[in-house]
Amino acid sequence: MTTGYKTVVVAEARQRLADVVRDIDGVLKIQKQAKEQEQYNIDPSPLYSAARLAVVALAEDFDIFKKYVDENQKDLYATELNYYKYMSNVIEAQIENFQNSIIIPSLTAPIAAGSKENDTDVGMSFTARVITVPDADTLIVRQFPDGEAIPRDHTVRVAGIDAPESGTVRGKHVADKTSEFWVNRDVIVFYDRHTPNDLYGRVLGTIYLLGSDGEATDTNFAIWSLERCYSEPNTKFGKNHFVDKDQLKLAFSRCAVGSPTHGTIKVTSLPTHAVVRVGKIGESLSQNSELTPCEITLPVGEYIIALTAPGCGSLIDEISVSPGLTHLPVYNLPKLASSTGIVSVDVAPVGKAVVLVDGNPVGVAPLSLDLPVDVPVTISVSVPGYQFESQSITPKIGEIKKIVFVPV
Structure with a gap:
């Protein structure tokens, strides 16, 4: 029989975790508001400052939660303790992402990166190598200016598209796919001299892949991304000489028509023959169920998956369904006492x-x-x-x- 003290400990742990999850939702909402202001050329600096403070509060609440769980392990159910360990890993990754991606922009001196190598009346360009992909519409590139011993790194916000935030499941997926193709590739970055930077001081650029001869190829980053459904057209940033809005819309239509609309997930568990139910995030789970191991075909998108098995605790996970076959991790369902x-x-x-x-x-x-x-x-x-x-x-x-x- 559960003691009164133990149930109070369990309730307190759940409440502390709920507080942390609420903090994460708060940061995501502020980020969304800031991004909307950026699209309409409204200074988002106050919102990003608020987001940074919210991340500090989130980290403090998370430390309190971890300490409480650690000090009361003996009074927590084994299934809940395993879940808390899993959630702790997820939350740590989310906090790290917030700390790395939320930057308060300096608007005092937005300087365009560039050189005189491709200077025209309208714009400028420079060649560089892609180093990392923080988001599927933002790249860190490394420029090696002539006559300079030290390379310069620039954050380039790709003009004309908008991709999901990397802090989301979908955002992480498209950022990973973008990284696979573009990281360590040589590119040329074009930017309009009238709008060289966005409000964050990032280079607002159009990127083309360089060929082995050092010349620009026809592979345009924005078109490449839109055709694969990794991003959507964003024409709210204003006029840019290097962005053809009709071309962007046409590329996105090819994504809607030609790309796969369904994907398949392979679900395995220990023990096997667990009941699997899937539902869209925020909606009820399916009434029809499969038994592991199994493959389930679903429309591309974000889902909640739930597994149950006799004698075991249930397990819930958030997954992303992409075109093709996705192998989900093996789900280990904790065994319950038989009595x-x-x-x-x-x-x-x-x-x-x-x-x-x-x-x-x-x-x-x-x-x-x-x-x-x-x-x-x-x-x-x-x-x-x-x-x-x-x-x-x-x-x-x-x-x-x-x-x-x-x-x-």
Whole structure:
């Protein structure tokens, strides 16, 4: 039987994790607002400053969560502890991404990178090598100016397109695919002398791949990206001599018509024969289910996948379905004790209610209870000033029964 103290520890750990997830959502919202302002040529500096402060608060909340889990491991369920370890790795990667990608722009002296090698009345250009791809529409390139011993690195925001943020599942996927092709390739960067930089001080450029002869090829970065559905046309940045808006729209139409609209995921688990359900993020999971190992074909996009197996805890993951076959990692479902089942109890909207099993208090909601399987029990809650109807359940192995009490 779960003790009252243990259930309080479990509830506290869950709340601290919820606080961290809420912090992440807050940073993502600020980033989105800042990017929208950039597209309309509105100074986003205050928003990016706020985002940096929000990341600091996020890191502090995350440290508090990790410390709490570490100090109370013995009072946490094994399945939850494994989940917290998994989430900690995900959150650490997200914080690192925020710290590296959120830069407060300096608008005092936006200087165009370049040389005199390709100077025209309208624009300039320089040759460089692609070093990294922070986002699928942003590249770090290294220029080797003539007569200079030290190379110069420039951040180039590709004009005319907009790609998903690398902090999202889809954004990471397209950034990885873009890196595979462009990193360590020599390119030429063209930029309009009238708008050489965006509001962040980045070079606002049009990029072409260089051939072995050192001349520009027909491979235009923006067109290449649009045709593969890695980005969408973005024509809000203003006039640019090197960007043909009609050409961008035509390239994107080829993506919509010619690219695969479905992908296949291969799902494996330990133990095998786990039930697999999939649903779009924010929507309910499918009623039809498959058993592992299996392959499931879905429209390209972001999904939630859930696996359950008799005698094991359930597992939920966020996945990205891309054209072609994607091998998902092997999902290890934690085994449950053979003599107990899990019952999750919550109370809406009051919370902090005393939970009773067959009339005996066992803790404070929200909490999870380990109860004997195949033994009917009556669950009730008590909150001063509220009335609730009791509920009778029979716990089963491998099932997580969720009960939410609502005042009558």
